[in-house]
Structure formats: structure tokens, C-alpha cells
Amino acid sequence: xxxxxxxxxxxxxxEALKLIGVAVVAAGFALRLHPLLVLLVAxxxxxxxxxxxxxxxxxxxxxxxxxxxxxxxxxxxxMPLIGLLEEHGLQERAAALIRAAGKATAGRILLAYQLLRxxxxxxxxxxxxxxxxIRPLVAPMAEAAAEASGARASPxxxxxxxxxxxLRAHAAAAENWGNFFADDIVVAIGPVLLMKGVFxxxxxxxxxxxxxxxxLPTALFALLLGAWRFRRLDRAIEQxxxxxxxxxxx
Amino acid sequence: MTxxxxxxxxxxxxxxxxxxxLLCVAFSIARDRDHPRRIGSAAFWALLALTFxxxxxxxxxxxxxxxxxxxxxxxxxxxxxxxxxxxDGAARLAESLRLRxxxxxxxLLLALVxxxxxxxxxxxxxxxxxxxxxxxxxxxxxxxxxxAALLLALPLTRAGPRAPLRAGGRLxxxxxxxxxxPQMLAALGGIFAKSGVGDVIAGGAKELLPDGAPLLAVxxxxxxxxxxxxxMGNAFAAFPVLTLGIGIPFIVQQYGGDPAIMxxxxxxxxxxxxxxxxxxxxxxxxxxxxxxxxxxxxxxxVQAPFAALCWLFNVMAMGALVYR
Numbered sequence: 001x002x003x004x005x006x007x008x009x010x011x012x013x014x015e016a017l018k019l020i021g022v023a024v025v026a027a028g029f030a031l032r033l034h035p036l037l038v039l040l041v042a043x044x045x046x047x048x049x050x051x052x053x054x055x056x057x058x059x060x061x062x063x064x065x066x067x068x069x070x071x072x073x074x075x076x077x078x079m080p081l082i083g084l085l086e087e088h089g090l091q092e093r094a095a096a097l098i099r100a101a102g103k104a105t106a107g108r109i110l111l112a113y114q115l116l117r118x119x120x121x122x123x124x125x126x127x128x129x130x131x132x133x134i135r136p137l138v139a140p141m142a143e144a145a146a147e148a149s150g151a152r153a154s155p156x157x158x159x160x161x162x163x164x165x166x167l168r169a170h171a172a173a174a175e176n177w178g179n180f181f182a183d184d185i186v187v188a189i190g191p192v193l194l195m196k197g198v199f200x201x202x203x204x205x206x207x208x209x210x211x212x213x214x215x216l217p218t219a220l221f222a223l224l225l226g227a228w229r230f231r232r233l234d235r236a237i238e239q240x241x242x243x244x245x246x247x248x249x250x
Numbered sequence: 251m252t253x254x255x256x257x258x259x260x261x262x263x264x265x266x267x268x269x270x271x272l273l274c275v276a277f278s279i280a281r282d283r284d285h286p287r288r289i290g291s292a293a294f295w296a297l298l299a300l301t302f303x304x305x306x307x308x309x310x311x312x313x314x315x316x317x318x319x320x321x322x323x324x325x326x327x328x329x330x331x332x333x334x335x336x337x338d339g340a341a342r343l344a345e346s347l348r349l350r351x352x353x354x355x356x357x358l359l360l361a362l363v364x365x366x367x368x369x370x371x372x373x374x375x376x377x378x379x380x381x382x383x384x385x386x387x388x389x390x391x392x393x394x395x396x397x398a399a400l401l402l403a404l405p406l407t408r409a410g411p412r413a414p415l416r417a418g419g420r421l422x423x424x425x426x427x428x429x430x431x432p433q434m435l436a437a438l439g440g441i442f443a444k445s446g447v448g449d450v451i452a453g454g455a456k457e458l459l460p461d462g463a464p465l466l467a468v469x470x471x472x473x474x475x476x477x478x479x480x481x482m483g484n485a486f487a488a489f490p491v492l493t494l495g496i497g498i499p500f501i502v503q504q505y506g507g508d509p510a511i512m513x514x515x516x517x518x519x520x521x522x523x524x525x526x527x528x529x530x531x532x533x534x535x536x537x538x539x540x541x542x543x544x545x546x547x548x549x550x551x552v553q554a555p556f557a558a559l560c561w562l563f564n565v566m567a568m569g570a571l572v573y574r
Contacts (some may be wrong), residue, residue: 036431039438040318042438047444052445064436075422077268078392079271086417088345092346127365133357139541169543195514218515221560
């Protein structure tokens with residue numbers, strides 16, 4: 001006997017049940033359960049709530065996983081190159097460059113990186129990334145600058161572990177801020193085309209140039225915010241060095 | 251003009267290359283008798299390699315089974331890094347002094363090929379074919395950049411061909427299951443979209459909105475972009491839902507707002523959400539592992555004040571400009 005099919009609109013409760021996956025994700029992340037398990041359970045729960053059968057759902061998960069291989073691909077391809085160069089002293093070389101430059105501070109290096117990243121992504125160029133720029137080059141440069149400022153104090157002050165972690169987190173943020181907030185302002189390739197597509201699907205004509213140009217105010221504001229955050233980081237590093245020197249003074 | 255074009259350099263070539271790299275990781279674990287999680291880790295990397303090598307050819311439910319197995323191995327803590335080998339700092343410093351600025355050539359070449367290739371490769375066409383699929387140009391250009399940089403780095407460092415695989419395998423194992431977190435999130439986003447989760451949320455937002463409140467519509471649109479991005483981990487997924495659900499019917503059609511201004515600031519409000527959600531794992535969580543941070547959420551904490559102020563700026567700018 002065949003079960004009767006559910007009507008397409010089975011009332012507001014059945015619709016609201018589809019949000020179960022959102023609830024599973026929020027609860028699972030809050031309880032710090034294994035993230036992959038949380039995501040799988042959320043996907044299965046949502047699929048069942050939407051009336052997708054078990055085998056069909058397994059196939060959907062498989063198809064979507066393969067469709068999104070491109071998110072994992074860059075790191076897999078990059079790691080052999082980055083690993084090889086790191087074994088031959090790439091991080092040490094990046095740090096040495098900064099020691100030679102002298103006056104650079106960690107915050108100024110990160111701000112310069114954010115600016116460079118914003119400028120390149122304005123033209124639709126994707127020049128950066130945590131795996132290829134931040135870990136091997138930018139973070140070691142910023143750390144070297146912070147260490148150098150401690151080393152100039154007498155007696156020399158080492159960079160403590162919590163501050164080093166804070167600095168690395170700022171380096172990762174510099175990449176995100178630079179990457180996100182100046183998308184496609186001059187040359188459109190990514191998000192602006194997506195926006196245009198969405199408007200066109202609703203029958204509204206929008207110029208790509210206008211969509212890009214209206215991104216400029218936020219790009220400038222993001223640079224100001226970055227300057228503020230990195231200045232704060234520099235001050236924390238200076239204050240630590242001053243405090244450590246004062247404590248050690250006779 | 252033909253509709254079916256030949257693509258001379260398909261992205262699948264780089265999927266296969268990644269599959270081979272992952273398979274090498276699995277083999278090296280299987281042969282490592284000292285590995286603390288030998289069987290589980292080898293199985294994890296071999297299964298992941300399988301999805302890269304033949305994922306498109308296998309029946310989808312079988313790939314789905316592989317995904318379930320990957321999650322099960324990770325959740326039961328069967329995936330681990332090898333015993334840590336102490337880093338030889340002196341040797342690295344000596345190499346850095348021997349190679350000096352030449353060490354920076356490969357990353358520079360990588361950046362040039364990746365950025366230049368993304369712009370130029372899609373324009374190259376042959377008789378009856380194109381070099382790359384324009385949608386895949388960024389990925390293909392990055393792949394070419396890696397290959398070019400490796401070809402330069404190997405003679406430069408005088409390393410054997412196995413050295414990058416060993417070093418890369420070590421880094422990949424340190425990342426562990428976090429490597430596939432972004433991919434799983436994207437897959438979950440796909441299930442949400444297929445199940446119509448976005449429509450339910452947009453429908454709820456519509457009921458919240460009273461008539462004759464154009465500025466409230468701006469706040470709700472921007473807030474919805476951020477909230478939805480936080481939940482899905484992706485502003486691009488939030489944009490169609492909120493724009494078709496709130497933006498166009500209320501801000502543009504009912505109150506006569508400018509669609510370009512609305513779209514630009516709306517998307518940027520979504521990016522503020524990306525900065526504060528662990529769901530955007532590739533931007534916020536994987537880098538924390540890459541940078542060896544003890545707190546997996548350290549990057550989110552650094553980004554939160556920036557995100558809050560930037561969001562306010564976007565809302566106020568849209569409110570001031572969209573109805574001019």
C-alpha cells in the first residue's frame with residue numbers, strides 16, 4: 001500500500017519544522033559538540049523535515065559534498081608548497097626582512113597588508129589567503145616586528161605567548177577585513193555579478209558599475225576601523241614591553 | 251557557434267592532483283607504525299582522496315556514505331596527527347640564510363600566476379574549445395600557480411620530489427578533520443536551500459514588518475542579512491533570500507529605494523555577519539588551526555568589535571542614502 005503524499009503546503013507548523021537544522025547547529029555549537037557531527041545531524045534533520053527520503057538524502061549529501069570540493073581544494077594543493085618552503089626557512093626569511101626594515105611595527109604591517117588586500121580585491125584580484133600569505137609571510141613579519149620592539153628595550157623583553165596569539169589572530173583578521181570589504185569596486189567578477197543576477201531574476205535592472213561604486217564608503221570605513229584595531233594592538237605590545245622593563249628594573 | 255565547448259584545462263585535473271596528494275598522505279600513515287591513530291587516520295585521508303579522485307563517477311548515495319564515514323571517524327576521535335617531530339630551528343635558519351631572498355620567489359610566482367591567470371585564462375579560446383571554464387578560472391589559476399611555484403622551489407631548495415609531499419602531509423594532518431569543515435558547511439547550506447529554509451525565514455520577517463516604516467525595513471533587511479549569514483556562514487546564500495523576501499518588495503517597490511545602494515550595503519552587512527560566525531569556518535576557524543592558536547574562536551573575538559561598528563555604518567549609510 002502506498003502512503004498518501006503530503007500536500008505541498010502542509011500548514012505553518014510543518015514549514016517551521018524545517019528550521020530544526022538551524023536549531024541543531026546553534027545548540028550543537030553552543031554545547032561544543034563535534035562540529036562535523038553537528039553539521040551532519042543538522043543536514044539529516046532538515047532533510048527529513050522537508051520530506052526527503054533516507055536514500056535520496058544520502059545521495060543529496062554525496063552530491064553536495066562533491067559539488068563543494070572547491071572549498072577544500074586550495075589548501076590541499078597549497079600545503080606541499082608551503083610546507084617545503086617553511087622547512088627551508090620561509091618564515092625566518094620573512095621575519096629577517098622586517099628586522100632589516102627597522103621602524104615597522106606589527107600593527108603597521110597588518111594595516112599595510114589590509115590596504116594591499118583591499119586595493120587588489122577592488123580590481124577583482126584575489127591576492128592573498130590564510131594558507132599562502134598569513135601563515136608563511138604576514139604573521140611571521142608582524143611577530144618579528146613585535147619581537148624587535150621588545151629586543152630594543154634594555155634588558156630585552158620577549159613576546160609573551162598570549163600576546164603572540166592575539167597578534168596572530170589580528171593577522172588572520174587583517175586578511176578577512178581586506179578580503180571582504182573592497183569586493184569588485186572597480187572590476188566586477190564575483191559578488192557584484194551575483195547581486196546583479198538576483199535583481200534581474202526579480203525583473204529589476206541594476207548597473208554593475210553602481211553596485212560596485214556604492215561599496216567604496218564601506219571600504220574606506222573598514223580601513224579606518226582596521227587602523228584603529230591595529231593601533232590598539234601596537235599599544236598593547238608597547239605597554240607590555242614597558243611594564244616588563246619596569247618590573248625588571250632594580 | 252557551438253554550445254558544447256571543449257575545456258582544455260578542466261578543474262577536474264586539479265581535483266585529481268589533490269586526490270593523489272591525499273592518497274599519499276593516507277599511504278604514509280598506513281606505513282607509519284608509530285602513528286597513534288594509524289588505521290582511523292589512514293582511512294580518513296583515503297576516503298577523502300576517493301571523493302576527489304572519483305567522486306563524480308560514483309553513485310551519489312555511495313559518496314554520501316563516504317561522508318558519513320568521514321564524520322564518524324572524526325567524531326569518534328579516530329583521526330589524529332602523527333607523533334610530533336621537533337622542528338629543527340637551526341637548520342631552518344641556516345637554509346634561510348643560504349637561500350635569502352630567493353626563498354620569496356616561489357610565493358611571488360604563485361601570487362602572480364594565480365591573480366593573472368584568473369583574469370587572463372578565461373579569455374583564451376582555441377578552435378572549438380576554451381582553455382578554462384570561466385566559473386572555475388580562479389581555482390584553475392591557483393592550481394597552475396602552485397604547480398609553477400613548486401617547479402621553481404624544487405631546484406631552488408635542492409629538495410627531492412618527495413619532500414613537498416612529506417612536508418605538506420604533515421601540515422594537512424595537523425589540520426586534520428578541520429580541513430573539510432568548510433566543505434561540510436557548504437553542503438549543509440545546499441540542504442537548507444533545497445529544503446526551503448530561506449523561504450520560511452523570509453516569510454517570518456515579512457510578518458514582523460509593519461506598514462509605513464521605510465527605515466525599519468532598512469534595519470530589518472540589514473539585520474536579516476547579518477543574522478542569516480551568521481546562521482548559514484555565507485552572505486552569498488543570505489543575499490537572494492533577504493533581497494527577494496524583504497529588500498525588493500519593501501525597500502525598492504513599496505518605498506521607492508535605489509536597488510544598487512540597497513544591494514551594496516546589504517551585502518556588506520552580510521559580510522559583517524561572516525566575521526562573527528564559526529559557521530564561516532574557512533575564514534574564522536581553519537585559520538585559527540593554521541596559525542596554531544589555542545583558542546579556536548580567537549579570530550572571531552578579535553573581529554567582533556570591528557564587525558559591530560562596520561554593521562552600524564552600513565545600516566546608517568543605507569538609511570541615509572537609499573531613499574534620496
